Amino acid sequence: MESTGCVVVGGGPAGMMLGLLLARAGVEVTVLEKHGDFLRDFRGDTVHASTIRLIDELGLGAEFRGLPQSRLQNVAFPTPGGGLVTLGNFAALRPPYNYIAMMPQWDFLNFLARAAEQEPTFTLLMEHKATSLMSDGGRVTGIRYVTRDGTEGALRADLVVATDGRHSVLRQAAGLKSKEYPVPFDTWWFKLPRAESERGEVAGIVPAFGDRDAVIALFRDTYYQMGYFAPKGSGDRIKSEGVERFRERIAALRPDLADRLDAIRSLDDLHWLDVRLDRLQRWYIDGLLCIGDAAHAMSPAGGVGINLAVQDAVAAAARLAPALLRGKVTEKDLAAVQRRRQVPTVIIQSVQRFMHRAVFVPLFTGKRSGPPAAVMYLAQHVPVLMGLLPRMIAHGPLPEHAPAFARRVDAGPGKASGTD
Known part of the structure; x- marks a missing residue:
């Protein structure tokens, strides 16, 4: 039976970033992606400022900026009088991380795959769909999978990480329970x-x-x-x-x-x-960790899903790489990842729930079109307060930095650093 140090199920932003970071630490890591390529429409395509900074810290800034992309510098809402009120002015943030890159997600994932494939301990298996978990003595020890041609296989691992999205097969197989929030x-x-x-x-x-x-x-x-x-x-x-x-x-x-x-x-x-907003009560069991949408499905409100998933991957790599190199990942290690990332997840989901109640529920019940008057007033008259919003969107409440083992000399215009 095949074996690896860590098997990551799902080749989205969280999975590909985690695979890259663990491989740079020298961990044997295998990423399984059920599709034959990343070329699928209608995925999120916003790469936020904190992720761009992370890419610079990884020494990949020049290649990233060479990809086809546009720069989003603000988000505005129309006023009843026909004007606009800017609620998120990213251009006011400290350069060079003062914008959100708009690019097809498949370009971003291919970019991460190319970087990861430079590492000798990284393996990407396309058209491999995880179907179930393997366990021994109450601990997850690997996964079973099926390829496109129907061939079945199994892969043992010291750790399984589920990054297979909001309809995660693995979190369901593990029996992990989530709290659902209404989405209008x-x-x-x-x-x-x-x-x-x-x-x-x-x-x-x-x-x-x-x-x-x-x-x-x-x-x-x-x-x-x-x-x-x-x-809905x-x-x-x-x-x-x-x-x-x-x-x-x-x-x-x-x-x-x-x-x-x-x-x-x-x-x-x-x-x-089918928009969902949920969060696992517990992101792990012994031998298995869920991150990204597999741990917390996000609303498209604010467009922060990719950024949050990438930040999960960075925190997980920083904590788990040393344990994986020792060959012993404990539940204490997995709990530490959840503790680190649960607070920013709760904050962002709380903001999204507020947006649902304040903007979308009145819109869909015909009571109001657009943001509430109080929000528009604050945007126009309390600029210091509203200056917090673009930072929250662009960087998140707890932005992560690349761990030392993953950093390389940055060839891009941004300088790799450990400061905000």
């Missing part, structure tokens, strides 16, 4: 073409609010990734109304994009996301 909306993602004259740097993102719905446009090089927000449970109604009615809804929200809505050929061009 679901999201439909789709593409619209982006004209040549509209390309380039992204000054900001402005959501558009309508009558019990909203839409946001995220910028990619040649197209917009559009997110349509509607009340409205999926059947949207399907029954058909594609023409859906186009009408988007045109009402974004009339400036009405000239390209024929790009939505049918409702099959929409990708429905």
Whole structure:
């Protein structure tokens, strides 16, 4: 039977970052990804300032900045009078970490994979789907998997880390219980073409609010990734109304994009996301740790899911690499990772729950369109207070730094450092 030091299940941002960091520590690490590549639409594509700083600390800044991307410098909300109020001015943060990079997630994951494959102790197995856990004497000792052609196999490991998302097979297999929080909306993602004259740097993102719905446009090089927000449970109604009615809804929200809505050929061009917000009560059992969405599914509100998952991976690598090199990871080690990352997770999820109650519930019940008046007042009249918001979004409440064993000389414009 095959064996490794650590098996990471799921090749998303948390899994690929953890694999890279552990390999740089000299740990034998194997990452399993069930798909044949990372090329899938409608994943989060925001790389936040704290992650960009981490990339510089890893000595990968020059290559990262060479990837196709746009720079998001603020988030604004429309006012009833037709103006805009900026709620997140990232440009005011200390450079060079004063923006959020907008880039396709597959480019980011391929970038991490290339870096990890330079390490002799790293292995990436594509088209390997984990199906169950192996245990011995009450401790998880590895995973069973199946490949695309149906071949079954098993992989022993000193530690299994589940980074397989909000529908994690492994956390279900371990019987880990989560606390669910209500979410008032679901999201439909789709593409619209982006004209040549509209390309380039992204000054900001402005959501558009309508009558019990909203839409946001995220910028990619040649197209917009559009997110349509509607009340949870409205999926059947949207399907029954058909594609023409859906186009009408988007045109009402974004009339400036009405000239390209024929790009939505049918409702099959929409990708429905059942938005969830939950958090495991306990992120681990002996021999298994859950991080990222496998430990805490995040709402798209604030777009912080990737950043939080990456920060989980950094904290896990810093604590677990020495234990893995010793060949003995204890439950005490796994509990320490949860303690480190639970506080920022609770803070961010609390902010998201507030956003749900203050913005989305009134919107979908027809009581108000847009943020509450108190928030708009604070944004306009208490700039010091509102200056905390972009920092919270860009860096998070507990940004992690690359552990010493993973650092390399930074070739990019940012300097690797251990300070904020």
